[in-house]
Every structure is written in structure tokens, then in C-alpha cells.
Amino acid sequence: MTGPDLASAQAAFEAVPGYCNAATLGLPSRTTREALAAAVHEWATGTATATGYDAVVARARSLFAGLVDVPVGRVAVGSQASVAVGAVASSLPDGARVVVPAGDFTSVVFPFLVHAGRRGLVVAQVPLAGLADAVDEGCDLVAWSRVQSADGALADDTAVREAAARVGAATLCDLTQAAGWLPVRAGDYDVSVTAAYKWLCAPRGVCFTTVAPSWQERLLPTSAGWYAGEDVWGSVYGPAMALAGDARRFDVSPAWLAWAGAVPALEVFAGLDVAQVRDHDAALADAVLAGLDLPPAGRAVVTVPDPDGRALARLADAGVTAVARAGAVRLSFHLWNGPDDVERVLGALRG
Template identity: 55%
Template sequence: MAPTTFDEARTSFPEGSGYLAACTLGLPTIGTVDALTADLSAWQETRTDAASYGRVVEDVRRSYADLVGVSVRDVAIGSQTSAMVAMIAASVPDGAEVLCVEGDFSSLVAPFLMQAHRGVRVRHAPLAELADHVDASTWLVAYSAVQSATGAVADATAIRAAARAHGALTLNDLTQAAGWLPVDAAADDITVCHAYKWLCAPRGVAFLTVREAVLDRLRPSQAGWYSGEDVWSSCYGPSLHLADSARRFDVSPAWQAWVGAAPAIALFAELDASAVYTHDTGLAAALRAGIGDRRSLLTGTPSAIVTWLDPDGEDLRAMQSAGITASGRAGRARVAFHLWNTDDDAAAVLDALETRPARML
């Protein structure tokens, strides 16, 4: 199959003018809506079965493996990143240390905090200094490739190098990255990703990747019938023969969500990620340039997310009044640019903010 071109990908979405919230919830592809509609009809007409849903899940698993650059054997499936991280947290040795980013998303931090009863220690450091804070006491470095609250992009190369130098594992949350930022999941020991944001899948489709060398360092504490080598032989006790791949960390899929995910994940797997990156970050850069003389914004690695201080929410309300769908997080206004957005969206934000007084970051 020929790779999907950028223009073809854009026509896979409905009209999304004014929708600047992919960092909160992606828009469904036309294929996703069609697939879900067809599946509901098939369900109503008694034309569905569990085995066919299982084949859909495996198709999506392969597409995701292609998207993030790993073997399909390295991909586990689930429904929520926090549940996947909880399994990883339960695998941290008693008394070990986990290094996290100050202000990172709670789903990547809270599960480790909940292991304090075993002596697990959680230390936090600023994103820009995270690599410098890795030391001999660090068992795991947990970080998001892109920060949810600020849109800041992590220096993953430096973080991984520091972790390797000290014998620590890395856990990278790709939820705010995969879909617009080219990612290489094989470069981290473990990654997690929920696909309902930039990958435009229904909520309830999440992925875990684990390097083969790390498999036995994690305990599949959520093991169930879908964690077996042959799922149809794992439905009943008294024993369970775990898969010898990352599938041992699978949890039973929410079927309809995966039906909707199939067209979306396949689309992004076939698309040139660099083209999406150039488009999304270009629009974000145009917005930053347009308001840079009025607000001091984060600089550094280009990001598809633009944020600025908006503690009273007045900028967010101004955008909403102008028909722009944006979001507010941690006292900031936040907008995100993706495939369906154009220069007109950046201009619309500037117009909406024109009546608001300048505020320095």
C-alpha cells in the first residue's frame, strides 16, 4: 500500500475549523465514524462475534507498532495509561527511587506515589534539568515526551543517555506526542500512550511498549484471559500460560473502541510523520510570532501546543466566545494545532485575543 500523503490525510477528517484542542480530544476520522456506525448496525443485527473483534485488535496492534517503530511483539494493549503505569509502579522494587518531572500529568506520577508504603521514593525535577538529576539511586525515569500543561518537548536523547549511564530504566508517556511528533518507542525501555488525543482514536484505546530485555523486570499484575499465549485457552483457571511477548501485559479490550481505532491508527502509521510535524509546529510558530510582542511564551524545541498564563481564564473565554475550541490547564490557556487546522485558525486566535490586555509569562 502506498503511504498516505499529507493532503489525503487531511481529507480523512471532517471540517475542523476553530477546533484547537487535539491535546484534549482528537477529532474522529471519517473512517472511524463509518466503522463504528457499521459495527453498531452489525451488533444490532447479530452479525458480530468476539473472534472478529480480536482480529481487529491485532490489526491495530500492528499499525501502532509500525507507527512508533517497534516489533509487534513489544506492544501490549489496554484502556488507560494510568492503569498501565500502575502495573509498572507495582513492579518497582521495594525502597527504589523513581524520578519524575515537576508538574507532569498525574497519570504518570500518582501510581508511583501510591507505592510509598513499600518505601518507593518519588523525586521530581524540572523538565529541562531532568537528565542532570539522574543518579545511581534512580531505578526508573518517568517522563512525558511532551508536557500536557505547557507543551514543552522533552530532550529525550539526553534523558535516555543519562538513564543508561546510571543503569536506570526509562518510561516515556507518548500520549501528547504520538500523532504529531515523530517518535521512536524502541529508544525507551517502556512507553505508554493513550490514543484519543493526537491519534484521533476513541477513548479506551491505549498502548504499552516494553523492550524484550525488560519484560521480566515487570510483573503483569493485571494479567487476565487476554494475557495468555492463546487467549481462547486462557478463559478459565486454574492456571494461566502467559504470553512470552509484551502481550502478557494485555488487558481485555473494549471492542467497539478498537473498531473505531483501526482506521485512525492505520492512517497515522501510513502517514509521513515529518509532514504532520512541519504542518502542526508551523501553525503553532505562527501564533507564537503573532502574540510574542504581547505575551512571553515558552521557547525551545518546536511544539504543536501553545500555552500562556491565563490565571483568570479570560483569554480562554475570549477564544470560546469567538467560536474557538481551546482548553485551560494549570492556570494557562492552551491551544493545539493538528491536521485539520489552517492559517485561518491561528489568525482567529489572534483576533480573539486582540481585545485582551498583554500579560507576561
């Protein structure tokens, strides 16, 4: 059986002219909107049940596992990326050395800095281009975003992983700005985290963590609660604790309505060749660069220097939704965008 094609995935969304902001907040598909409305109706009529949401969460977990090419037993669910990164930080020994890119999203960095003050973690923040070179002897962990939030820049992922393997350092990769438009394999890392409300177009409050077998016992389940139990509904009261034998032990109890919307969001991408999404998104971004006489970048995000905010204002006046990030305008293109959006952006920026 073949999976959906790009056209089918694009047709799942209603066009929102000028919306070039997937890197901040993905748009919901029609089926996501319908699922959320149905879930609210069930809640309002008293027909929703706590146990009934378990099947929804299980379906989302399975869909995500397929998308990032890992066994479903290696996937944990939660709500925020920083919670998962915080568990990794808590699992490192006192005085461990961590290397991160300077300017990475703070959910990847702050959890380690918190422990730097209390337990002596050494956090080296280095230029993204030199990340692999900084992973040397004495490095315990390298943590980075596969795609940088500020400008869409990509780390040399292979070089970083190879450097970590040479010195025995663990790898933590945030796939939030990658999964959904860039093909990824979460099994390439010891731990990965993915907030799904951007390029995967799920409601905010849906996050996934993947944990390699080598980190199953090493990672502390710092947010363990009833949903992390081997028998979820047998774990709602103490005193005994029996955590799940797989990555579910790292689950954080789900915000139910968000997960009701997550399933149809992930179904849009299930079986889809994400390389087609990459090619579509990057072609639109490169068309903007070409229109500005800039070289192509081959990625879904374009940034234009904007220290005074005038470019962002012109874009807003032209009906383009973009954001200011790190002294620049950030434009991000996804499935709902097309050539008309490129022309709208160029008309504003060249004007």
C-alpha cells in the same frame, strides 16, 4: 510503495472551524466514524462476535507497532495509561528511587506515589529542564512524558536516556502527547505508554504499551486476564495459567467498540511521514506566537497566560475550542487546522 502524503491525511478529517484542542481530544476521521457506526450496527443486530474483534485488535496492534517503530511482539494493548504505569510501579523493588518531572501528567506520577506510601518508593519530582541531571547514581527509574500535557514542553529526551544509561536506570516514557504529531521511536525506552485518543484520533479506551526485551520478565503482568493468555480463548477458565510469550502477556482485554474505531484512525497515520505532521502543526502554532510577538517554539501546542480566564472566554466567544491548563489557555493544532484557525485565535486574543 510510498505512504500517504500530508494532504491525504488532512483530507481524512472534516473541518471543524476553531477546534484547537487535539491535546485534549482528537477528532475522528470520516472512516473512524463509519467504522464505529458499522460496529454499533453489528452489535445491535446480533451479528458481532467476541472472537471477531480479535482481528480488529491485531490490526490495530500491528499499525501502532509500525508507527512507533517496534516489532509487533513488543506491543501490549489496554485502555488507560495509568494501568500500564501502575504495572511498572508494582514491578519496582521496595525502596526504589524514581525521578519524574514536577507537574507531569498525574497518570505518570500517581502510580509511583501510591507505592511511596506502602513500599517506601522514593519519588523525586524535579524541574523538567533538570530531569537529566537528576538521573544520577541510585536512581532506579526515570519516568516522564515526551511532551508535557500542560504546555507542550519537550524534555531533552536524548539527555535523559543517556543519563539513565550511565547509571543503569530504567526508562518509562509516556508518548500520549507525542505520537501522531512528533516522530517517536518507542524502542528507545524500556517501557512506553500511549493513549491513542488525542493526537492519534482514536476513540478513548485505546492504549498501547511497548516493552523492551530486557523488561519482558521484569514487568509484572498485574492486570493479567484471559486476553493475556498464550491461547486467548483457551484461557477463559482456570486453574492453569499460561501467559503469552511476548508483550501480549501484558494485554488488558479490549473495549471492543473503541478498537473498531482505532483501526481506521491509525490507518490515517500508517506510512505517513510524521515529520510532515510536526511541521504542519508547529507552523500553525508558531504563527499564533508570531502574531502575539512571541518567539517560535517549534511544537504543536501554544499556551497563553490566563489567570482570570478572560482569554479563554474571548476564544470561546470567537468560536475557538481551547482549554485552561495550569493557569494558561492551551491551544493545540493538528491535521484539521489551517490558517483560518490561526486568524480566529489571534482575533480573539489580540482583541
